[in-house]
Amino acid sequence: MKLEVLCNVENCTYWAEGNQCAADSIFVVGLHNNDADSVADTACKTFEPRKQ
Template sequence: MPEVYCSVANCFFWAEGNKCDADAIMVEVNEHADHRFNEEVGGEMVHTSHQDYAKHSRDTCCHTFKPRQ
């Protein structure tokens, strides 16, 4: 899996060097930011059967985020 960098240090999957340590990562467009998904990927529930389009990276968000306990 390619290296994924993340600066969200309070995420359960955040690792030293600002790297994401999740087995899989779900990225969605911002309009789905509050959407609940129903398949498990990277230990989180996600759904991947649809396609969206974004013009800029700022139009996307990570759905793999899980707060660190």
């Protein structure tokens, strides 16, 4: 099953046209003891800056 993952961080290595994430997998963590109550409490660990 293909899962659509959207991302608007254009300077990420995995960003693709149409705000698509082209990573093989996504790793999201909670910022406070692995618990999250809102989007602000999470972070994408898959992010890698695009090489220029």
